[in-house]
Amino acid sequence: TQLLEQSPQFLSIQEGENLTVYCNSSSVFSSLQWYRQEPGEGPVLLVTVVTGGEVKKLKRLTFQFGDARKDSSLHITAAQPGDTGLYLCAGAEGAGKSTFGDGTTLTVKP
């Protein structure tokens, strides 16, 4: 079973600050997904990255896939209270199965 270490586990910041969440593994993934989950709801897909070194932007969110496809980062610029939630990374192992990180609980205070 592949492992995916996600950090930090908890993050509490003020509105307007920047932050970065990391996912690291010793294993290579064919693709990697980032999700955001709000309490009582299912995870919502933010992005899928496939190519090593790939960078994708979604408004104030920037996602990067490591060159070796073993790690990824999520950077949020000028965080807003609406960004509050549980962020999950998932590395695709093949055959549809994925390894999930332990999650980062982000709280953005107004």
Add this chain to the structure above:
Amino acid sequence: GAVVSQHPSWVICKSGTSVKIECRSLDFQATTMFWYRQFPKQSLMLMATSNEGSKATYEQGVEKDKFLINHASLTLSTLTVTSAHPEDSSFYICSAVGTSGTDTQYFGPGTRLTVL
């Protein structure tokens, strides 16, 4: 696109009864679906992999006779919690793999099960 629904969104039942949860891919066909359990403020815990037309593959420690999974069609998988007990109370989430070729999982909204 890639919408997954779950029904019911919440259910309360008495100890000893069975509860069925449905997971449907609404706008795509899913040969593979997954069932997860999630505890408060924790990540997802994979319970089983459901493949259309074949038996589900359960993760270590998950009782297959207690958590019955049926994947009868390319758009529907069901999870039945048999003889539910209070310790089975949890948030159950399903996902379905899309057809993009990247193994991206699309999640349902989850089902909150409370066993009294």
